[in-house]
Amino acid sequence: MSERSNLRLIVLGVLIVSLLGTLVARLSYLQLVAGEEYQAAAANNSTREVLTPAVRGLILDQRGRPLVANRISLVVSIDRLALDREDDEGAATVAGLAEALDITPAQITDRLLPCGQEGAAKPPICWDGSPYQPVPIATDVDPETALAIMERRSEFPSVTAQLESVREYPQPFDANMAHLLGYVGPVSQQQLDAQEDSVDPARLRSRDLIGRNGLESQYDSELRGIPGITSLAIDTAGRVTGTVGESQPVPGNYVVTHIDSRLQAVVEEELEAAVKRARSFGNDGESGAAVVVDVRTGGILAMASYPTYDPDLWVGGISTRDYDRLLESRALSSNAIQGTFPPGSTFKPITTIAAAQEGYDLGGTYDCPSDYEVGSQTFRNFESEGFGPITLQRALEVSCNTVFYRLADEMWLKGGGNAATVESPDPIADAAARFGLGQVTGVDLPGEAPGLVSGRIEKQATWEERRDNWCAEAKEGFPETRAEDVELADYFTALSKENCLDGFRWRNGDAINASIGQGDTAVTPLQMAMVYAAIANGGTLYRPHLAKAILTSSGEVVQEVLPESVGTVGDEASMAFLRDALIGVTVDGTGRSSFEGFPLDQVPVASKTGSAQVFGDVSTISWYTSFAPADDPRYAVVMMVTQGGTGSGTSGPSVRAIYEALFGVNGSSVNPKRSVLIDAAPADQLPVVRPDGTPVVPGLDDAAARLTDDSLAVRR
């Protein structure tokens, strides 16, 4: 045979070897290198998951009373995708279902339209869940109606009626707590998309409900649990060929709060009483807030906002009518953490600390004239009353503005006066920032407002933001106003021109306003509660928190939320001075009228009143800030009512009533057994949850004994 033939056979052999090598290389790549990728693809290909929803965790108060629980409800839902496939795009189904449920078809179509689509109602009425998730139309449908709907399956092919677990608000002692608890709603498509390709078993799925506000939102990942997953193997035709894996649902964790629902009920009632009191004095009494915190931990024992709403409105989706009413009443946001208001005279302790740090003698004597003149401006004392030379403590007790005006003016001058730059010292703003104002407290609730501290930096920032606007106004000269009132228009124009030119400058008038909590300074009631808690505990500023612990559904502790200090506000001596001065306010100062006859010898109360002016409002904001017992502080109580009148007249009596409930005061007698708190103190132990998930609630007879007691009288 020829050499050529041999050679070509050898070439063939080499070729075969290299082709086999190629095959082995490719095989290694597919199975060893890219194996995981293909394994995931295979799993995705051939399995379908059937979910068993996890029971959402409960939210408990500090004694284990459920604040949010679950109940089973008959829910009628519409599968939108199936509805769209019907001949008339579901018009007949909607009409028929509306009739069966005794509602209008518009109520159903409102619910069905996805948010953002043309003609859709505002969220949360419109559907902001996943398009693949059936839209709940009616909750708590009576069984007869549900049965009637399900018997007409052929008429309503896209409608389902099934038992679902829905949130329930037991409202112990009729405590409302709507702003604290929040509500749940369907998970939105954006939230689902944001998870991308997560394979976390606890990930959100299209049928999930998710916390939309309050604690439900803040602790959603704890509360939600992990659904049980049965993985079914399926073939190309979609037939189930077996079970690949099975996992039991893991119920959501329980959130134990510092809230004492019995105290909360008292606080809510007293806030409402204060608002009504304001109205009885002829004020508008629009809204209010009240906060009770444990000054030793920063735990929020009670927090109320007025007006409020019934959290049950959200269960199964809110109706258009209810939602419009809610919006109109402005009850949706919490005044305690989302509303910001000028603190008025309750700010004075902060100015005091600023002065002390600037070297002013806290024991010194200061003149309290009836007014204080700066250039052409005259700053008056409240009701133009003058007290002559008084101690700083007395100035706080009688809330003498002019003493603080002078302190502010002098500190302003020392800081550089009109020649100062934005970097020049600003002791009052610095002190306010140390007390946590102008920044969020970090409370475990969503949507907290930071408020604002009036000062050099703030003024510069505002000017930079609004300068163009001011300058434009100065140029235009307010033509609309000018048509009616030339003088007023001239005044406005001059003001805008001044602002345009040097609105950045921190003037002594600004410093004077800031010293008494006016001007641009705005705080949330919770921030003020933390300020007074810091004064009470000797200077530690705590991060306020609602959650005390996270428990599993069988009661094991997952996490205990420990007190968290975010800073110190001043030295012990200044704090002691403030405590004494604030006790004086209650004993013989602006707070005296509120605590007339209160056993201050047994339960000393430190407090400060505030009547803050709001531009455009007829009446002042009524503030009452306090802590007690002043000799061994435990609670800080803050209440405010907008358009409420004076601090002592409107809020003071309600704050007193809250202390009466806390300490078991009746008339002039103190009996800790009458306290709304069990053992007259916040719980030092975590509540017990039985292995089956039911929390141990303080004994009924125990509670009954308390209710028949005169503690009820205390609550009223």
Add this chain to the structure above:
Amino acid sequence: MSQNDSLTSMSGGGPAASGGQGHRFLGGHAEGRLSYWRRVDWWLVVPALLLSAGSTVFVWSASRADLAPEDDPQYFLVRHVINITIGIGLAFIVSRFNFRLLRAYTPVVYVLSIVGILAVYSPLGLSIAGARAWISLPGGFTIQPSEFAKVALVLGMALILAEKLDAESEPRDRDVFWALVLAAVPIGLVLLQNDTGTALVMSVIAFTMVAVSGARRRWIIGLIAGGVLAAFVAIQLGILRDYQILRLTSFLDPEGESGAAAYNGIQARIAIGNGGMFGRGLFEGPQTQGNFVPVNESDFIFTVIGEEAGFLGALICIGLLGLVLWRGLRIAMNADDLFGRLVATGVLAWLAFQTFENLGMAMGIMPITGVPLPFVSYGGTSMFASWIALGLLVNVKVHTDSNA
């Protein structure tokens, strides 16, 4: 010693006994009287036997899932085992065929195979997966004549190319020309039946045989150029239909292609990739049991091996095929006449290309064409043809040793 002697001695007494004992210490080649059983290349036969034996479990696993619950789950398994048994029997007969008679019968075999291919157009013809390449037989059996035509092609071309007596020089151009004509007839007919895969295998066989025959270089260059030109013209003139082109090219861009061919390719790769190092276990491969890969008992059988036996199993499979090819190459190298060498070369090209094409398509590096995996894929005719091919190799080997 003549072939006649060996034939009688084999058909006579107990083969293993008569061969083994008598010659163990005598030094085989020098004696020149080695029995058939001693001369069989077991490094060739045993891997093929292992491949077929192993294939039964994977065919069983793959086919179980296709069947409705009321069907007999061993339906395909039983038929596969029968096919293998028949195939081994055919190989045995072919391997023991008188070498001279083999040459004599070649024209008959060739004509019969052409008739067989044409019979597809008779009322007995059957069309599967777009290719009219089957004849249905009584009893539910079908045969694919083009598989047998590969045997005829190998023998026919070897006969013509080795016709010239002077073994030291290359075949005459006239012989090469007629050999190519002989190859063109079945290739053309198979192409007309839309059986691109078989046509491709036949073309590779023909090309390789011409090359190894020692034909002048211009034949090689001309064939390559002609092949490229033919492909170009076929695409340009639309002789190849769109779906055929798509099928051939979908492997180049599997993720971007949404056609059925691309889908099959992706599913096949998912199945193999899903096997990982050790596989999912027999009957446990979700891709296999869920029927995501089409015809995974025949053309895509490698996906079952890949998924259920993993990298190790697939490597053993490739290794056994490699052994068969290595021994085939050795036989071709050692053959002492051109006819034997060309037969072995044709068989080698056939098995090698089918192996590479079949595994390559399952792993997405070759276009998807209906080419079975030798000794492994389910399917009567292809199993018979594989074993006949093996029988030819053994025959050449036995003939070579007996001539040494």
